[in-house]
Amino acid sequence: xxxxxxxxxxxxxxxxxxxxxxxxxxxxxxxxxxxxxxxxxxxxxxxxxxxxxxxxxxxxxxxxxxxxxxxxxxxxxxxxxxxxxxxxxxxxxxxxxxxxxxxxxxxxxxxxxxxxxxxxxxxxxxxxxxxxxxxxxxxxxxxxxxxxxxxxxxxxxxxxxxxxxxxxxxxxxxxxxxxxxxxxxxxxxxxxxxxxxxxxxxxxxxxxxxxxxxxxxxxxxxxxxxxxxxxxxxxxxxxxxxxxxxxxxxxxxxxxxxxxxxxxxxxxxxxxxxxxxxxxxxxxxxxxxxxxxxxxxxxxxxxxxxxxxxxxxxxxxxxxxxxxxxxxxxxxxxxxxxxxxxxxxx
Amino acid sequence: xxxxxxxxxxxxxxxxxxxxxxxxxxxxxxxxxxxxxxxxxxxxxxxxxxxxxxxxxxxxxxxxxxxxxxxxxxxxxxxxxxxxxxxxxxxxxxxxxxxxxxxxxxxxxxxxxxxxxxxxxxxxxxxxxxxxxxxxxxxxxxxxxxxxxxxxxxxxxxxxxxxxxxxxxxxxxxxxxxxxxxxxxxxxxxxxxxxxxxxxxxxxxxxxxxxxxxxxxxx
Numbered sequence: 001x002x003x004x005x006x007x008x009x010x011x012x013x014x015x016x017x018x019x020x021x022x023x024x025x026x027x028x029x030x031x032x033x034x035x036x037x038x039x040x041x042x043x044x045x046x047x048x049x050x051x052x053x054x055x056x057x058x059x060x061x062x063x064x065x066x067x068x069x070x071x072x073x074x075x076x077x078x079x080x081x082x083x084x085x086x087x088x089x090x091x092x093x094x095x096x097x098x099x100x101x102x103x104x105x106x107x108x109x110x111x112x113x114x115x116x117x118x119x120x121x122x123x124x125x126x127x128x129x130x131x132x133x134x135x136x137x138x139x140x141x142x143x144x145x146x147x148x149x150x151x152x153x154x155x156x157x158x159x160x161x162x163x164x165x166x167x168x169x170x171x172x173x174x175x176x177x178x179x180x181x182x183x184x185x186x187x188x189x190x191x192x193x194x195x196x197x198x199x200x201x202x203x204x205x206x207x208x209x210x211x212x213x214x215x216x217x218x219x220x221x222x223x224x225x226x227x228x229x230x231x232x233x234x235x236x237x238x239x240x241x242x243x244x245x246x247x248x249x250x251x252x253x254x255x256x257x258x259x260x261x262x263x264x265x266x267x268x269x270x271x272x273x274x275x276x277x278x279x280x281x282x283x284x285x286x287x288x289x290x291x292x293x294x295x296x297x298x299x300x301x302x303x304x305x306x307x308x309x310x311x312x313x314x315x316x317x318x319x320x321x322x323x324x325x326x327x328x329x330x331x332x333x334x335x336x337x338x339x340x341x342x343x344x345x346x
Numbered sequence: 347x348x349x350x351x352x353x354x355x356x357x358x359x360x361x362x363x364x365x366x367x368x369x370x371x372x373x374x375x376x377x378x379x380x381x382x383x384x385x386x387x388x389x390x391x392x393x394x395x396x397x398x399x400x401x402x403x404x405x406x407x408x409x410x411x412x413x414x415x416x417x418x419x420x421x422x423x424x425x426x427x428x429x430x431x432x433x434x435x436x437x438x439x440x441x442x443x444x445x446x447x448x449x450x451x452x453x454x455x456x457x458x459x460x461x462x463x464x465x466x467x468x469x470x471x472x473x474x475x476x477x478x479x480x481x482x483x484x485x486x487x488x489x490x491x492x493x494x495x496x497x498x499x500x501x502x503x504x505x506x507x508x509x510x511x512x513x514x515x516x517x518x519x520x521x522x523x524x525x526x527x528x529x530x531x532x533x534x535x536x537x538x539x540x541x542x543x544x545x546x547x548x549x550x551x552x553x554x555x556x557x558x559x560x561x562x563x564x565x
Contacts, residue, residue, distance in 0.1 A: 032429065033429055036394035036395060036429050037395065039394070040393040040395050043392075043393065043557050044553065046552070046553075046556035047549075047553075047556070183395070184397035184398070185398065187451060188452045188453040188454075189398055189399055189448050189451045189452050190399055190444055190445075190452040190456050190458070190459060191459065192399075192459055192462065192463075193397055193399075194397075218546070218549075219363065219542070219545075219546040220542070221538070221541070221542040221545065222466070222535070222539045222541075222542040225538055244549055244552075245545065245548070245549070248548075248552050249545075249548045249549075249552070252541075252544060252545045252548045255544075256541060256545050259538050259541055262534075263538065
């Protein structure tokens with residue numbers, strides 16, 4: 001939790017990682033990709049305040065104690081939602097698997113939600129794996145990385161036929177939150193890999209599921225916003241928006257926030273620190289203090305204390321059925337768990 | 347022929363996603379002109395994971411632009427430090443297309459992708475020009491001035507949209523004029539598209555400066 005000026009904020013970090021990108025985990029023959037991936041992430045960290053930068057060595061592999069200090073003890077985070085990114089073609093044991101995340105979760109069971117993943121190119125064995133993972137980790141959400149490489153394929157679309165049984169399986173298992181992360185490759189390579197039209201299609205088709213578009217569809221914020229206005233069950237994941245812009249480019253950050261508030265709205269925006277790229281502490285504190293820099297932004301909706309409380313935790317708490325203590329709730333709000341339960345029953 | 351001539355030619359090459367010249371973005375890492383007129387250009391991008399399709403377009407466009415410089419000899423354009431650099435560089439060196447760089451992984455060449463982003467760029471540029479005219483519906487292209495107006499004309503010509511002075515100043519991405527009742531919504535969408543491109547350009551500049559330890563250039 002975070003308290004400022006007498007207001008208490010319940011913080012759900014909807015995008016957190018516990019990864020291992022150390023050279024010992026690089027797949028032989030794929031070292032350049034494994035190295036390039038983590039160095040790219042490390043460069044992103046450079047967009048945060050200088051005093052929060054790490055050495056590349058620490059960034060490649062950090063400890064459970066680092067995580068607990070940076071996220072729970074100093075980062076104000078009440079609940080962290082772990083988002084896996086497997087990348088087993090590049091990292092022997094995976095870059096960041098549900099299994100790795102579950103180690104952290106076991107140490108902090110009340111503060112952790114472990115999301116799963118699937119890859120529709122894995123066919124029937126993948127469906128069985130999803131069932132097993134769900135039984136083991138109790139997934140309420142999955143994170144999908146559409147640009148992941150898999151046996152010669154460089155990506156997929158959510159609207160592909162092979163993906164549909166997986167969404168049906170998610171509905172059957174009660175995995176209701178689908179986090180989507182677009183990346184730079186997809187089949188066929190000549191199309192725009194960041195296009196969010198496939199999210200639009202499946203969001204329309206599966207009304208029981210929530211689709212959280214990570215990084216607000218960056219670099220296609222415009223496509224994402226147009227789509228989000230039309231789909232009730234599409235949400236904006238703010239990871240990278242806050243971490244990558246709030247400090248490095250505050251005026252762009254203000255414009256992007258203004259557009260998101262206008263098109264998507266404060267009820268459908270979710271804070272995510274994207275640790276260990278960026279530590280949550282400066283992001284939480286910065287967002288609570290944030291306002292538009294001057295009156296050239298007067299066309300945009302304002303963001304007040306209530307909106308910040310929703311973005312920092314209450315919106316994600318609703319999606320995940322997290323019981324928020326009364327002191328953090330908004331006055332007119334139902335307890336989240338009850339509301340979520342009703343949603344499942346109806 | 348001098349290095350400046352080559353750099354001027356490279357200045358006509360745009361990052362299709364950001365709608366900015368690769369020289370302004372500092373994507374040209376080096377440019378050398380030998381005594382025999384041979385030109386060697388090295389390109390660099392903000393991350394090793396930048397999308398292969400856009401990376402290919404910039405490398406191939408750079409090669410083609412440099413070849414138009416009078417007196418130029420052999421032209422070599424090499425993309426540095428990219429995870430599909432080997433594939434892209436081989437195809438660019440051999441005058442191959444995108445499909446040659448990634449056999450079996452493409453359905454077509456990159457014309458449709460390029461066109462899509464030209465349309466986005468046109469909408470974004472118009473977003474910045476809208477507030478410079480009193481009545482956007484009656485405004486003509488000839489009424490618009492400044493760098494955004496110049497670029498709009500280029501983009502319209504490339505897209506086969508009327509780029510004469512008398513043509514309507516503001517058109518949708520498909521080239522049809524924006525009717526009066528739609529101006530407010532068009533302005534909102536154009537502003538969003540412009541901000542998206544600017545934000546991406548900002549992130550790319552920041553990442554490039556972190557990656558190569560160079561001083562950041564203003565957008």
